[in-house]
Amino acid sequence: MKIINEMNDLFIILTASLVAINASVLGVFLVLRKMSMMGDAISHSVLPGIVVAYYFSGDRTSPLLLLGATITGVLTAVLIDWLSSKAKIQNDASIGITYTLLFALGMIMISGWFSGNVDIDLDCVLYGDIALINLDKVIVDENLYLGPSAFLIELSATVIVLLFVFFGFRGFKLLAFNEDFGLSLGMNMNRWHFVMMGLVSLVTVVSFEVVGAVLVVGFLIIPAATAHLLTNKLIPMIFWACGLGVIAVIIGFYLAVWLNVSYTGAMVTVSGLLFFTVVLVVVLRKKRLSGEYLH
Amino acid sequence: MKKEVSVEVHNLTATYGGRPVLWDIDFSLPAGQIIGIIGPNGSGKTTLLKAIMGILEPSSGYVKVFDKPLDEVRERVAYVPQRESVDWDFPASVFDVVMMGRYRKSNLLKRTNKADVEIVEKSIEKVGLTEFKNRQISQLSGGQQQRVFIARALAQKADIYLMDEPFVGVDAATESSILSILQEMRKEGKTVLIIHHDLQTVSEYFDYLVLLNTRLVAKGTLQEVLTKENLSNAYGGQLTLLAKVVDIIKKTEFPIREKDVDL
Numbered sequence: 001m002k003i004i005n006e007m008n009d010l011f012i013i014l015t016a017s018l019v020a021i022n023a024s025v026l027g028v029f030l031v032l033r034k035m036s037m038m039g040d041a042i043s044h045s046v047l048p049g050i051v052v053a054y055y056f057s058g059d060r061t062s063p064l065l066l067l068g069a070t071i072t073g074v075l076t077a078v079l080i081d082w083l084s085s086k087a088k089i090q091n092d093a094s095i096g097i098t099y100t101l102l103f104a105l106g107m108i109m110i111s112g113w114f115s116g117n118v119d120i121d122l123d124c125v126l127y128g129d130i131a132l133i134n135l136d137k138v139i140v141d142e143n144l145y146l147g148p149s150a151f152l153i154e155l156s157a158t159v160i161v162l163l164f165v166f167f168g169f170r171g172f173k174l175l176a177f178n179e180d181f182g183l184s185l186g187m188n189m190n191r192w193h194f195v196m197m198g199l200v201s202l203v204t205v206v207s208f209e210v211v212g213a214v215l216v217v218g219f220l221i222i223p224a225a226t227a228h229l230l231t232n233k234l235i236p237m238i239f240w241a242c243g244l245g246v247i248a249v250i251i252g253f254y255l256a257v258w259l260n261v262s263y264t265g266a267m268v269t270v271s272g273l274l275f276f277t278v279v280l281v282v283v284l285r286k287k288r289l290s291g292e293y294l295h
Numbered sequence: 296m297k298k299e300v301s302v303e304v305h306n307l308t309a310t311y312g313g314r315p316v317l318w319d320i321d322f323s324l325p326a327g328q329i330i331g332i333i334g335p336n337g338s339g340k341t342t343l344l345k346a347i348m349g350i351l352e353p354s355s356g357y358v359k360v361f362d363k364p365l366d367e368v369r370e371r372v373a374y375v376p377q378r379e380s381v382d383w384d385f386p387a388s389v390f391d392v393v394m395m396g397r398y399r400k401s402n403l404l405k406r407t408n409k410a411d412v413e414i415v416e417k418s419i420e421k422v423g424l425t426e427f428k429n430r431q432i433s434q435l436s437g438g439q440q441q442r443v444f445i446a447r448a449l450a451q452k453a454d455i456y457l458m459d460e461p462f463v464g465v466d467a468a469t470e471s472s473i474l475s476i477l478q479e480m481r482k483e484g485k486t487v488l489i490i491h492h493d494l495q496t497v498s499e500y501f502d503y504l505v506l507l508n509t510r511l512v513a514k515g516t517l518q519e520v521l522t523k524e525n526l527s528n529a530y531g532g533q534l535t536l537l538a539k540v541v542d543i544i545k546k547t548e549f550p551i552r553e554k555d556v557d558l
Contacts, residue, residue: 032382032385032386034382088312167404168404170398170403170404171403171404173387173395174395174398176385177381177382177385177387177392177395178376178380178381178395180345180350180374180376180380181374181376181395181447182398183348183349183350184348184349184350184372184374184376185369185398185399185400186349186366186369186400187398187400187403228386231386232386232431232433233386233387233388233431234385234386234387234391236386237386
């Protein structure tokens with residue numbers, strides 16, 4: 001019994017660490033592009049896509065679900081871009097309007113149109129439940145336990161994200177630093193933007209069961225923002241972000257066990273506290289340096 | 296021998312939010328010269344450069360570079376955006392940014408090779424930033440940041456360079472560094488288009504001028520463009536500027552008749 005419990009704990013930590021890695025890698029680019037709220041927008045607006053795909057597939061782990069949600073996420077990005085560039089609506093207003101509208105549509109679908117056929121409840125979408133991932137085990141050959149399905153889905157997302165970032169590194173870097181220069185080289189920067197938004201959608205969708213649509217934003221943004229304070233090189237920033245994300249997951253997990261509170265809540269809290277510690281150190285050091293300057 | 300044409304702009308009109316920024320611009324520019332694009336604030340200088348570079352879709356008209364559509368000659372054209380257009384807190388070193396000048400559609404998914412590294416290091420040396428090669432770009436002065444952008448354009452190994460306000464807010468060292476690079480480029484037969492707004496220095500920097508105010512006011516040699524009539528057409532009611540016009544014309548050192556000076 002003890003071994004099973006330890007195994008379950010291990011998979012909770014591993015799955016949450018993969019969420020942290022996926023989110024941090026993309027979060028670095030979102031933070032550098034000053035598009036942090038885009039993660040928030042996408043994570044909420046994929047809801048109607050999830051509901052529709054679930055309605056047709058009847059299965060919460062269906063690939064159709066990922067596809068549907070990823071498409072909704074990219075559509076969100078297209079709509080936000082269109083509102084701010086063509087209709088000249090302020091960018092933050094475009095984001096606020098688009099994602100609340102889509103999320104509200106998703107709510108209507110769950111509570112009205114598809115109720116009875118769709119077994120999704122809003123609490124699950126908003127908060128996820130990482131403690132439940134071990135209920136859905138993937139076992140092959142009748143006795144070989146590969147891990148909870150959430151872990152395996154998360155792992156495939158990690159492979160996809162890392163491949164895209166590895167091969168698309170230059171494209172994403174141009175997009176984040178100097179989009180106009182990329183255009184002047186004849187690159188299709190819109191395509192890079194939508195590839196990135198597709199990845200963000202994918203990561204938020206696969207994570208919503210685990211950490212929920214609200215706190216996934218913390219996984220996206222907090223480690224990346226902390227890493228930005230710690231280094232001024234791009235590749236180290238990505239590694240720092242992943243490392244900080246995983247550390248927050250591990251500390252958060254044991255804190256949650258100790259205090260008997262929500263796992264995800266504790267993980268994001270630790271992440272936020274790490275951020276504020278680093279901010280404090282940076283501010284104090286700056287003060288000391290400028291103090292030395294004066295003397 | 297027919298003089299080579301670097302950039303041709305035909306009936307170019309561009310709008311922003313329904314308001315024309317550029318109206319029916321039509322000109323062709325010579326190759327191998329340092330060309331200044333001047334005009335008052337909001338006269339569409341940056342828009343013109345972006346339209347030539349294909350960053351911005353014009354409402355009508357088209358652009359040709361070396362007698363070809365831009366997409367066929369992209370690798371012969373380098374672009375230096377305004378320094379303020381990017382976030383210099385971005386985690387990159389001088390070397391990283393200059394390396395972007397070696398990015399091509401064909402190598403975007405690849406890693407850097409040795410030849411690229413060599414070109415990048417030479418470009419950094421040309422702008423005098425070798426000792427800052429590994430420094431993070433936020434730790435540079437404004438002038439040094441401008442030189443990073445120039446080095447990135449040099450690394451593109453182009454034949455024509457489009458620069459948006461490279462002289463804004465730079466120190467004397469950077470100014471003279473840019474000027475000597477420009478001289479060298481001219482010697483090599485390269486064409487440089489520079490947006491500039493300081494009329495006082497126009498005659499020191501450029502061989503050829505384009506004077507813009509939504510429409511094309513004038514283009515040609517300094518003597519042809521810097522006349523009282525052209526400048527007052529472009530700068531309109533800006534009286535303080537008009538008072539300076541005489542000074543500027545004097546600076547270009549061609550004879551001015553007494554009655555012209557007597558404004």
